[in-house]
Amino acid sequence: MTDDYQGDLHGPHDHPVIATLAGCAVLIAGAVAAPHLLPAQPQAILLGAGAAAGFVLWLAGFTVTTRLSNFGWIAGSLAILLGAGTLAGYLTHRQYEASVRQDPSSFADLAFSPAGAPILPRDVEARGPISRLFAASVQADGNERREFDAAMAKLGMGNLNSPYLLTQNPQTIAQCGELESVKALANGQAAKRAERKQAIGQAIDSATLDASLKQAIRAIAAPAGGDALQANQLAGIDATAQLCALLAKRGWYNDNGYFGFNSGGDAVRYKALQARRAALASEGEKLDKDAVTRIKAEQEKVQAALS
Known part of the structure; x- marks a missing residue:
C-alpha cells in the first residue's frame, strides 16, 4: 500500500x-x-x-x-x-x-505654411519608409533652394536691375562667366532630385497599399514628368547671363535711376531680357503654387482612402 x-x-x-x-x-x-x-x-x-x-x-x-x-x-x-x-x-x-x-x-496630415512651404508631422520619420524618404526629400529641396539663391546673390546679379548699384559694384559685370558655375549647381541639384524621386517611387512600389493610394502618394511625393524647376532655373540663368553680357559692354548710363543706352538696339535688347527674367520669376512662383494645389488635391484622395 x-x-x-x-x-x-x-x-x-x-x-x-x-x-x-x-x-x-x-x-x-x-x-x-x-x-x-x-x-x-x-x-x-x-x-x-x-x-x-x-x-x-x-x-x-x-x-x-x-x-x-x-x-x-x-x-x-x-x-x-x-x-x-x-x-x-x-x-x-x-x-x-x-x-x-x-x-x-x-x-x-501634411500641411502648408502661408508661404506654401510644406509642414510635416513631427513624427513623420517614424511612420514608415515612404514618409522617411519624403521628409528627407522636402528637407533637401529647401536646402538646395537656399543654396541656389545664395549662389546667385554671391555673384551680385541683383545689381543688374539698377544702374546705381551696378556703378557701385562694377565687379558684377566682370564675372558674367561665373554663372556657368550656378548652372552646374542647378543641374547637380536636379540630378539629386531625380535620385530622391526614384527612391521614393521604389518605396511606393514595394509598399503593401491599394493601387489608388499608391497613385495619390506618388503624385504628391514623386510626380511623373520632367523637372520644371530645373528648366525654369536654367532659363533664368541664361537670360541673366545675356543681360550681364549686354551691360558688360558698358554702353549704358544712369538715366535718373533707370538704364539708358547709347544704342537703340541695346535698349530694345535690355527691355526684352528684363521682361524675360520677370516672366521666368512669375513662372517660378506659379510652379510653387501649382505644386501646392496638386498636393492638396491628391491629399484629399489619401484622406478619403484612410477614412
Missing part, C-alpha cells in the same frame, strides 16, 4: 490548464512579434497560420501532459488553442493593417 501511495505522489499528473495557458501565452507573444519579424500577409493566411500554430501547441501540450486528462479537458484545450490561434492571426492582421496605414497618414 505504501508503494502505491508513493506512486501516486511521484507518478505523472495531468496539467491541462497550465498547458493551455502556456500555449495561449506563446500565441500572444507570436502575434506581438510577427509584424516586426515577418512581411505582411493576407488575412486568410494569418488566420490559418494562427489556427495551425494553436493546433501545434495543443499537440505539444497533449504529448507532455494533457493526454493524461479526461476527454473533456483534451477537447476543451484543443478548442481554446484553436480559437486563440485564430484570434492571434486576426490581431496580427490588424497590426499589419495599422502599420500599413501609418505610412500614408503622413501625406494625409
Whole structure:
C-alpha cells in the first residue's frame, strides 16, 4: 500500500490548464512579434497560420501532459488553442493593417505654411519608409533652394536691375562667366532630385497599399514628368547671363535711376531680357503654387482612402 501511495505522489499528473495557458501565452507573444519579424500577409493566411500554430501547441501540450486528462479537458484545450490561434492571426492582421496605414497618414496630415512651404508631422520619420524618404526629400529641396539663391546673390546679379548699384559694384559685370558655375549647381541639384524621386517611387512600389493610394502618394511625393524647376532655373540663368553680357559692354548710363543706352538696339535688347527674367520669376512662383494645389488635391484622395 505504501508503494502505491508513493506512486501516486511521484507518478505523472495531468496539467491541462497550465498547458493551455502556456500555449495561449506563446500565441500572444507570436502575434506581438510577427509584424516586426515577418512581411505582411493576407488575412486568410494569418488566420490559418494562427489556427495551425494553436493546433501545434495543443499537440505539444497533449504529448507532455494533457493526454493524461479526461476527454473533456483534451477537447476543451484543443478548442481554446484553436480559437486563440485564430484570434492571434486576426490581431496580427490588424497590426499589419495599422502599420500599413501609418505610412500614408503622413501625406494625409501634411500641411502648408502661408508661404506654401510644406509642414510635416513631427513624427513623420517614424511612420514608415515612404514618409522617411519624403521628409528627407522636402528637407533637401529647401536646402538646395537656399543654396541656389545664395549662389546667385554671391555673384551680385541683383545689381543688374539698377544702374546705381551696378556703378557701385562694377565687379558684377566682370564675372558674367561665373554663372556657368550656378548652372552646374542647378543641374547637380536636379540630378539629386531625380535620385530622391526614384527612391521614393521604389518605396511606393514595394509598399503593401491599394493601387489608388499608391497613385495619390506618388503624385504628391514623386510626380511623373520632367523637372520644371530645373528648366525654369536654367532659363533664368541664361537670360541673366545675356543681360550681364549686354551691360558688360558698358554702353549704358544712369538715366535718373533707370538704364539708358547709347544704342537703340541695346535698349530694345535690355527691355526684352528684363521682361524675360520677370516672366521666368512669375513662372517660378506659379510652379510653387501649382505644386501646392496638386498636393492638396491628391491629399484629399489619401484622406478619403484612410477614412
